[in-house]
Amino acid sequence: MIFLTRKAEFSSAHYYWNEAWSLEENQRIFGKCANRNGHGHNYTLEVTVAGAVDATSGFVVDLKELKDILEREVVSVYDHRHLNLEVPEFKTTIPTTENIAIAIWHRLDNKIPHAKLHRVRVYEMPDLFVDYYGEP
């Protein structure tokens, strides 16, 4: 079994807000992330897939194919977008790094031929990142 990781980057705006809470409660829990005008990050996505090495190609997956899948399923939807306002899954969930990692897992799961999605890692910044392994 080989683990292969491919990176991609996207830059997006977001804010943290729970509609069930008052302004004061949102500001207390989310701090400056609750600014309704939004703020943004350069996100780095690392997708790790696991699989056997194909005896003929020497590949776990074709990296070009994986790159195209990441572009189509994630980057083209998230990059230079406001996550709360323009990305469907964040109409109902808060676009925290945790929820972004989970959403990307669901966007990619079962779409990568010949390999199993192992981990989605999303860096909001170099000192803060989330891993999701598809666990319920």
Add this chain to the structure above:
Amino acid sequence: MKAHLNRRYHFSASHRLHTEAFDAAKNRAVFGKCNNPHGHGHNYTVQITMSGPVDPSTGMVCNLAELDAFAETNLLARFDHMNLNTMNCFANMVSTTENLSIEIYRIFQRFPAAHLERVHVEETSNNSFDYAGDATPTPGML
């Protein structure tokens, strides 16, 4: 859904690798330049991995501000710009990064709002250490 939150903290500290169990010659032989009696220092990076279910109301494993405040009080305020050998936790233990990793693991085990999966400590960009308590990380989990 269970996710893993990783947060990195930075501190600078001095230390000297030395044990009373060895004589001076053996300390020098085993620890090399790390046994310099005057000590030396590093910029340490500590990476904490906390896991737990993502709270639907916040979208979070745990509140980052709470984790940062815990780290400030229990890690950074205690270790930053200190000589590790003068600290109680290293009174009877060589201040290697292995032992530092175990000590930091014990500290973050006490963070109440999420489960500590592991700590990863970088002594330099070339040396790093992982400790997950009794758990054995499965391949691909680091």
